[in-house]
Amino acid sequence: MRFPLAATAIILAVLLALDQVQSLQFRFPNFSITDQSRLSLSDNSSIALGAIQVTTDVRGASIENRAGRVLYGRPFRLWRRKGKNANFNTTFVLNVKNMTASSGEGLAFILTADPAVPDGSDGQWLGIVNSMLNGTTEAHTVAxxxxTRKSFPEDLDDNHIGLDVNSVYSKRSVSLNDRGIYISAAKDIKVVVQYDGKNLTVFVGDDMKNPVLSEPLDLSAYLPEMVYIGFSGSTSDHTQLNCVRSWEFTGSEITQSKLWVWILVAGSVLLLLVGVGVAFFFYRKRVYEGNRLDNACPNIEEEILGFSTAPKKYKFKELSRATGKFxxxxxxxxxxxxxxxxxVLGGKEVAVKRVSKKSTQGKQEFIAEVTTIGNIRHRNLVKLIGWCHEKREYLLVYEYLPKGSLDKYIFWDEKSGTQEETLSWGKRLGVITGVAHAVEYLHNGCTNRVLHRDIKASNVMLGFNSDAKLGDFGLARTIIHNEQTHHSTKELAGTPGYMAPESIxxxxxxAETDVYAFGVLILEVACGRKPGGQAERDDYISNIVHGLWELYRRGTILEGADPRLNGIFIKEEMERVLILGLACCHPSPKSRPSMKTVLQVLTGEAPPPEVPAERPAFMWPPMPPSFKEWDNSLVGGQLTPFSKEYDANEEQLGGSVREDSVDKQPNQSKHNGGSAVESDEDDSMLGKGNSSNQTMKVCQRRKSLVNG
Known part of the structure; x- marks a missing residue:
């Protein structure tokens, strides 16, 4: 049924194109900083509080005698030689607030050849013209x-609209008093301006049957082919706030030649045939891909329901209703x-994650989350409430944490130029300690050890009291205590900047790679800096670790503290935390503290581990541990993934690791340390005889990733 509908839509588009060959359309339901790239703002104009501020809106600073313009960034073809005028329809909402005893001066919707604000167009000139341009053909402006102010004897009153052609002396003006509409009353006023090529019509307010103004007008007689559209405004000694809260515009250009119509028809029919063929091809491909992706993760419900403590299963329609149909x-x-x-489910706010239908890895992460976090409970772990697998949809339901992720509170958002409240040092230390409790519980408090594999600030959520909860278990894997030391994968898992060098x-x-990522988290929370990625330097280590270690070497590690804290912290406490972060990020995994030790340091039960002044070079195999405490449960056999059905390829990879383990191949481990491999090619190289030359090639490829 989709193809007839698609074909009908294309045919309607072709028929529409017979009369309209070019159009300009845009819609701003509100305004944000990101919209600046689509608009042209003058020096006195800005975007603030979800609206365009046509003239300066600076509380406490002077807003007198200002003029401003905000125009759409792309010009619009208003007419064509030997052709007809374009038509357009625009709707906008104004909000003008009086800031002095009497208002001043006004706001205008304009079409103009020149986007620049004319010099001296403040005050009575409304940013439209100045005293030199007023009444001349060089103005090229219709408004x-x-x-809101009776500035000229020609003005009707201080609450009117007018049609201005190359002048602020209106060609026609109409008072709004009789309609009970007052421009400067600080209320939203809806305005619709329509132009059919011959007449300009203006509606104000909700009455769309009786226009306030309708005037015959040939715009091509006053304006060039290409014009800019938007708003202008001004203030004088009398001031007001000139705001535009929303704006939408639709303009269409009319054809000038029947020959072009027939060319367009022929081209459109051809495109229609090609489009239907392409649409059919992609439809078939999508059906095939959908089946392939589902086959990649069969028996999902059996896998999940096999766990006695699995979270609640929801129906798709329940979650659709809860999120307002997403x-x-x-x-x-x-x-x-x-x-x-x-x-909202059962009167309680929740967060619903909808996995992309095109992502096989996303579905594997769905399984990972339900079968790891779904079976464990801890005050510092995001609670998984339920799940849904229906109609090829994969959804997860979590507890809702109102303050969002930690990164918003410790990093400056370069895109929006904003940051949430700056967390105090006490709250930051509480966040670090809370996440440490969570990771320690995953490593040592669960029946089977859980490796998170993606600890970072954006995966730490904050509650009302800034209590931290670790979430996003899409990359998590379980390993069996006293039997398995690690999880091997064919593809690198994690986030650059947080990945330990040996994992690459x-x-x-x-457990040590999780400790490394936690160490980076400690440093970014204390320093208010993003970690940077391994690829950004010529060595393996993330930038924040490299920089902090250099400060530590010089004995000035406290200089790394977030300057936004203004020095309001206990120096000994900050130093202890920073040194602990460096210890967790030690290049040698055997020299990193366990999460149990980390918690003892954070709670003051133990001093921070000793850290060498010079940043050690990464070596593989690693050197013996430098810390007395060593978790014997980490010594043992090889891992099989948490789900044999979904990670069978990883199980095959595990066999390769067993073959080159330190105990069974001492000579070979001298070269590669018994390292796991990530590709089928590497597996085959280690499987066929395990020759030293082949192993050396694998290690060289690994090291190129680390150093590159």
Whole structure:
């Protein structure tokens, strides 16, 4: 049924194109900083509080005698030689607030040849013209003014609209007093301006049957072919705030030649045929891909329901209703494998993650989350409430944490130029300690050890009291205590900047690689800096670790503290935390403290581990441990993944690791340390005789990743 509908839509588009060959359309339901790239703002104009501030809106500073313009960034073709005028329809909402005893001066919707604000166009000139241009053909400006001050004898009153053509002396003006509409009353006023090529019509307010102004007008007689559209405004000694809260515009250009119509028809028919063929091809491909992705993760429900403590299963329609049919207004964020929406279930706010249908890895992460975090409970872990697998949809339901992720509170958002409240040092230390409790519980408090594999600030969520909860278990894997030391993978898992050097070399995830990522988290929380990625330097280590270690070498490690804290912290406490972060990020995994030791340091039960002044070079195999405490449960056999059905390829990889283990191949481990490999090619190289030359090639490829 989709193809007839698609074909109908294309045919309608072709028929529409017979009369309209070019159009300009845009819609701003509100305004944000990101919209600046689509608009042209003058020096006195800005975007603030979800609206365009046409003239300066600076409380406490002078806003007198200002003029401003905000125009759409791309010009619009108003007419064509030997052709007809374009038509357009625009709707906008104004909000003008009086800031002095009497208002001044006004706001206007304009069409103009020159986007620049004329010099001296403040005050009575409304940013439309100045005293030199007023009444001349060089002005090239037509405006619908919303005047709030009787500045000229020609003005009707101080609450009228007018049609201005190359002048602020209106060609026609109409008072709004009789309609009970007052421009400067600080209320939203809806305005619709329509032009059919011959007549300009203006509606104000909700009455769309009786226009306030309708005037015959040939715009091509006053304006060039290409014009800019937007708003202008001004203030004088009398001031007001000139705001535009929303704006949408639709303009269409009319054809000038029947020959072009027939060419367009022929081309459109051809495109229609090609489009239907292409659409059919992609439809078939999508059906095939959908089946392939589902086959990649069969028996999902059996896998999940096999766990006695599995979270609640929801129906798709329940979660759709809870999120307002996944309304974009309820979107909390978007990641690599899905989008998270805010919803309400049973009167309680929840967060619903909808996994992308196109992502095989996203579905594997779905399984990982349900079978790891779904079976464990801890005050510092995000609670998984439920799940849904229906209609090829994969959804996860979490507890809702209102303050969002930690990164918003410790990093400056370069895109929006904003940051949430700066967390105090006490709250930051509480966050670090809370996450440490969570990771220690995953490593030592569960029946089977859980490796998170993606500890970072954006995966730490904050509650009302800034209590930290670790979330996003999409990369998590379980290993068996006293039997397995690590999880091996064919693809690198984790986030650059948080990955331990040995995990890049070997593809292994261990408790020590989690400790490394936690160490980076400690440093970024204390320093207020993003970690940077391994690829950004010519060595393996992330930038924040490299920089802090250099400060530590010089004896000035406290200089690394976040300057936004203004020095308000206990110096000994900050130093202890920073040194602990460096210890967790030691290049040698055997020299990193366990999470049990980390907690003892954070709670003051133990001093921070000794850290060498010079940053050690990464060596593989690692040197013996430098810390007295060593978790014997980490010594043992090889891992099989948490789900044999979904990680069978990883199980095959594990066999290769067993063959080159230190105990069984001492000569070979001298070269590669028994490292795991990440590709089928590497597996085959180690499987066929395990020759030293072949192993050396694998290690060289690993090291190129680390150093590159």
């Amino acid at each position: 619908v003014e919303f005047d 309304n974009p207004k309820n979107k909390l964020g978007k990641g690599g494998f899905g989008t998270v929406y805010k919803g 070399l070997t593809g292994r995830a261990t």
